[in-house]
Each structure stands twice: as structure tokens, then as C-alpha cells.
Amino acid sequence: MSRAVVFDLDGTLIDSAPDIHASANRLMARHGFAPFEPQETRAFIGRGVPHFIACCLAARGADGSAVLRAQMVEEFVAGYEAAVTLTTIYPGVQDALARLVAMDLRLGICTNKPERPARAVLAHLGLAGHFDVVIGGDSTVQRKPDPMPLQAAVAGLGAGDVVYVGDSEVDAETAERAGLPFALYTEGYRKSPVADLPHHAAFSDFATLPEVVNDLLR
Known part of the structure; x- marks a missing residue:
């Protein structure tokens, strides 16, 4: 073998942290949440998109909505393939x-x-x-x-x-x-x-x- x-x-x-940070902030802005500093989203990376989005929402005190989490995971993944330029x-x-x-x-x-x-x-x-x-x-x-x-x-x-x-x-x-x-x-x-x-x-x-x-x- x-x-x-x-x-x-x-x-x-x-x-890839800069692209992930930018993508997260675009997503958060669409849903009316305050943006993150780069070091914040960097700390959320590593366990997959559902965990990442859960961390983003928890940091803004909105982690209780499973419907919102699922929607934001779908939206984040939809734009993820284009998140390469940074x-x-x-x-x-x-x-x-x-x-x-x-x-x-x-x-x-x-x-x-x-x-x-x-x-x-x-x-x-x-x-x-x-x-x-x-x-x-x-x-x-x-x-x-x-x-x-x-x-x-x-x-x-x-x-x-x-x-x-x-x-x-x-x-x-x-x-x-x-x-x-x-x-x-x-x-x-x-x-x-x-x-x-x-x-x-x-x-x-x-x-x-x-x-x-x-x-x-x-």
C-alpha cells in the first residue's frame, strides 16, 4: 500500500480567516446584527459551518432560534464557494x-x-x-x-x-x-x-x- x-x-x-470574517459580517448585516472583529470570527473556525454560525449568533445573544440558525447556515454555505479572494x-x-x-x-x-x-x-x-x-x-x-x-x-x-x-x-x-x-x-x-x-x-x-x-x- x-x-x-x-x-x-x-x-x-x-x-482563509479574512474571507470567512467578511462572509460572516455580510451575513450578520443582512439579519440586523452588529459586525465582528477579525479575531472574533477566527476563534469560531474549525468545527464546520453549523458550529460557526451557532457561535456567531451566540456572540450576539441570538442562539435560541433553531430556525434562524438553519436559515443562516444555508445562506452562508450558498456564498461560501465565492469566498476565495481574501x-x-x-x-x-x-x-x-x-x-x-x-x-x-x-x-x-x-x-x-x-x-x-x-x-x-x-x-x-x-x-x-x-x-x-x-x-x-x-x-x-x-x-x-x-x-x-x-x-x-x-x-x-x-x-x-x-x-x-x-x-x-x-x-x-x-x-x-x-x-x-x-x-x-x-x-x-x-x-x-x-x-x-x-x-x-x-x-x-x-x-x-x-x-x-x-x-x-x-
Whole structure:
């Protein structure tokens, strides 16, 4: 069986927080709520759109309406595919991905972002060609930190030896529950100290990732 690396997306390969912040503020304005500062919406990212919208509404004291939550989730997702213009790739990502492919590793994505917006932003940034599998937050019946999406990505890659790379508490728990080695990117959206997250390796520079992966797969 092949060897592979599966990546989280937001906060790991790309900094999508500015687009998510702008989308959230447009949505909140349509429903008569005050806008957020960037650091507020950044703290809500990582557990999928329903959780994100619930956090937005809770922060404005409106978390009690299931009908409103459902409506706003639908509206947010409807505009999510176009929310790509403020998103940037983290430094060194493109070179690291090319080096991993040259090492004969298969690459996949496992994110809580819905699959179509995930594919849209990967295409917009010119990253889509690196990945054989993209599992989004709506690709399986469970979202991370349930291990099901990560297991689906591994199965889709047909890989035996796999490293999961992510940036957050959710990613660390997902890898742990799936029984996979976890490489923590320390410059993403985590809220806890690095030492508090279970991980097998931590890195802040993507130039070092191929070596990190090689060590974990050895």
C-alpha cells in the first residue's frame, strides 16, 4: 500500500480567516446584527459551518432560534464557494507539497469546510492538482473530531502509512481518535499552547515538513 499525507485546510495550508470574517459580517448585516472583529470570527473556525454560525449568533445573544440558525447556515454555505479572494496560501506550502509528491507520497485533504467550497478555494489558489482526495465537512455523516472523515480520506487514498497534518485542537483529537501520527502546524488557528495538544511533531516552517513527514513514516 502507498504512503500518504492528509492535510487539514483552513489554518493549515491556507489562511482563509479574512474571507470567512467578511462572509460572516455580510451575513450578520443582512439579519440586523452588529459586525465582528477579525479575531472574533477566527476563534469560531474549525468545527464546520453549523458550529460557526451557532457561535456567531451566540456572540450576539441570538442562539435560541433553531430556525434562524438553519436559515443562516444555508445562506452562508450558498456564498461560501465565492469566498476565495481574501484567502492566501501559507509561506512554503506550494514547495512543500511538490516535494512530498516527489517523495512518491499521495496527498489528501480532510477539512470541516464543506467539500464544494474546499474544492473551489483549492482551484482558485492553484493547489487542487496536488490532492487525490478531498473530504469536506459534508462528505460524510460525521465531522471532525470524529475520525470518520479522516478514515474516509485514508481509504480514498488507498494508503497504509499516513501522517495527518493540521493546526488545531480539532485536528489533534481527530488524529488521535483515528490512531494516526499527527504533525502540528503551529502558526494556524489553534487556541491552546502547543504543549497541550497531542502531537508527534510540531513545525512552524513548511520548508521542514517533508523531513518531518519522512521521520514520522520511517
